[in-house]
Amino acid sequence: MLSTSARPIIEATVPVLLANGEAITRHFYNRMFNAHPALKNLFNMGNQAVGEQPQALARAVYAFAAHMDKPEVIGPVLDRIAHKHVSLGITPAQYTIVGRHLLASLGEVLGEAVTPEVAAAWDEVYWLMATELVAREARLYQERNWHAGQPWLEMEVAAREAVSADALAFTLKPLEGQPVPDFVPGQYLSVALPIPELGLTQVRQYSLSNAPGEAGLRITVKRVAATATTPAGQVSNRLHASLHVGDLLRVGPPAGDFQLKDGGAPVVLISAGVGITPMLSILNHLARHQPGRPVVFAHAGTDAAHYAHRFEAEALLDALPQAAYHLWLENPAGAPQAQPGRMDLAQLPAQPADAEYYLCGPLPFMQAQRRTLLARGVVSAQIHYEVFGPDLFAELG
Ligand SMILES: Cc1cc2nc3c(=O)[nH]c(=O)nc-3n(C[C@H](O)[C@H](O)[C@H](O)COP(=O)(O)OP(=O)(O)OC[C@H]3O[C@@H](n4cnc5c(N)ncnc54)[C@H](O)[C@@H]3O)c2cc1C
Ligand code: HEM
Structure with a gap:
């Protein structure tokens, strides 16, 4: 719980952090990598170059500060980060390093605006967030019989x-x-x-x-x-x-908050390109353990030659008596099932109210499909997604 003295300071300075978040986190990474060059082995240097990881970190800290009293908003953000950290073997001791450099960067970027009171309030927020993450990560490590910091x-x-x-x-x-x-x-x-x-x-x-x-x-x-x-x-x-x-x-240990839900609810898989990979795991699992579960597989791609695992996916769908298959290819030559062009979910028959939707593909693709689903009355809690990069998708507002 944030202290009563810190709360008004955080509320007043959240907009400043939001406006400068990326500058602060960029400064932070440079500072931390200078002091601890070995940490570069853990971070994706491509994401650093294009600025996606600094953006993801800034948005996560902002989301936590703005919504820490709303577990329904902040819980999924923390879960996603904790799974990513566990897949990387992040240790509690590393939180001290990150905290020291992140908080120093706040002062170095924002200058005099960071009074001792402001610094203390943000220190409190960082450690509240870090404590939440460390607790979630400890649980996930335990479930995997894995120790943070052990060799991969x-x-x-x-x-x-x-x-x-x-x-x-x-x-x-x-x-x-x-x-x-x-x-x-x-x-x-x-x-x-x-x-x-x-x-x-x-x-x-x-x-x-x-x-x-x-x-x-x-x-x-x-x-x-x-x-x-x-x-x-x-x-x-x-x-x-x-x-x-x-x-x-x-x-590292398998992880990820994008998971097929147990039970018998209909499953709607919506993917594009190599985003088919988690869907294929779900289809393989259903074929082995729940062949009668209703499933829709909607996939989009450029052409038949670049459709990864096409024959495996189609054989699995043939073996699932309750499966429906919808395919869109920009160039449909060689794939008789394909419709030409981009995915249009408005063409799908209405799904039962308890259907769960799983999305994976490029960000603009997922945003477009999500909009269509919401417009068709699907509840946002029933739409799950995986982003093949730092998560810049979550609606944090
Ligand atoms: C949860 C998750 C699951 C994933 N699952 C899969 C999967 O099943 N299959 C799969 O193929 N991928 C998957 N990915 C993506 C995968 O992790 C990698 O991101 C992908 O393979 C690209 O990595 P890379 O090292 O080849 O490219 P990187 O070197 O990381 O480059 C990525 C992109 O950034 C660009 N870039 C790099 N440096 C710069 C620069 N200086 N300036 C401008 N642009 C730059 C590159 O041109 C490239 O387009 C997944 C990602 C996540 C987070
Ligand atoms: C409160 C503290 C922290 C916050 C808020 C935080 C936040 C994040 C976020 C938002 C992501 C992106 C998740 C995604 O894929 O969507 C991430 C990834 C990551 N985090 Fe953290 N993190 C924290 C602490 C740490 C610590 C202590 C380390 C250890 C050095 C660490 C290392 C990493 C690494 C290596 C990645 C993957 C980056 C990449 O692939 O480029 N984080 N973190």
Whole structure:
């Protein structure tokens, strides 16, 4: 609970933080990485370069300060961060480092506006948020039988398969005597890969695309090619170029708040491009354990050649008697089921009121589909989403 002396100060300075949040967090990362260069191995340097992680951190602190008395607003924000942190093995001790640099950055960026009283009030907010996160993360680590700070698992690549023109699926098996980590369909894991030209390890998340309970974990990686204005993706290209059967890959514990809900409610899966990966895990799981559960699979992509796992998805849908399939391809040649163009959910028949919706794809795609669902009367609490990057999607207002 925020103290009565801090509350009015926080209320008065939240707008200042919002206006300067990104400048503060950018300054913070530079400051922290100068003092602790090893932490660069944990953070995605691409997200730093394009400013997405600083934005995500600023929005999270702002959301917490503005809504800390509303658990229904702040709970999902904290859950998402805690899952991401657990997938990275973040430790409670690292909160002291982050706190020290974040709070110092506040003063260094905002100058005299940060009086000792303002600094003390924000210190209180940081530690309230950190305490909440550490508690959630401790629970998640315990559920996974994992200790914060322990070495990551080494898993062996048992299979490598091209599943579209630009995506590879890697099946990872535990080393002798180790169990296959458990997960819930929809979750992801972090992989750590040395990048010699950066002199760093880089970590990325990949959704698991097979069902829990199988002999290994499968991830599906789309190669992020260079464009006229952006460089080739560091980790995806290296995984494609140099990860082969028999190689070892370091992975963190599966995590993620995007999870198929238990029970029998109808499931509506809405994906685009490589956003199919968590949906495929859900379809595989339903085929094994709940083949009678009603499911709609709506997918969009550019063309048949870039439709990852197309034949697996279609075989699973054929095997699910209550499944409906809707496909949109910008170029539908070679896919008789596809409608030409972009996804239009208004064409779907109305779904039962208890249906749960799962979205995954590029941000503008998810925002558009979410708008259509809301316009059709779907309750926002029944719309779940996964963002393949820092979460800039959540409505924090
Ligand atoms: C929860 C989650 C699940 C995910 N699941 C999957 C999955 O199942 N399959 C999958 O393929 N991906 C998935 N991703 C995405 C994945 O984690 C990586 O982000 C993706 O593989 C790209 O990583 P990269 O290292 O190749 O690219 P990066 O090097 O991280 O680059 C990413 C983008 O930033 C641009 N960029 C980098 N540096 C700069 C710069 N200096 N200036 C301008 N632009 C720059 C790059 O050009 C590129 O477009 C997931 C992400 C999350 C968070
Ligand atoms: C109160 C303190 C903290 C807050 C509010 C916070 C907030 C966030 C947010 C919002 C994200 C993005 C989540 C997403 O994917 O949507 C994130 C990711 C991350 N956090 Fe934290 N965090 C905190 C503490 C820490 C600490 C102590 C560390 C350890 C050094 C840490 C390391 C990371 C890393 C490595 C990522 C992934 C970044 C990336 O992929 O670029 N965080 N955090």
